[in-house]
Amino acid sequence: MASSGSDLASRALALDAALQTALTPEPPAAGAGVPLRDTETALLREWLQQLAG
Secondary structure: OOOOHHHHHHHHHHHHHHHHHHHOOOOOOOOOOOOOOHHHHHHHHHHHHHHHO
């Protein structure tokens, strides 16, 4: 089943928001749930923004 463009965009935005939330520093383990390096995270967020845009 193919997703519509707006569905893909909304899913990309939701994933980007979830990633941003996971990266928000919170004691005691900031970013513990995201096993990506900073450069990998930046690239993933860039791709998600392109999909959303």
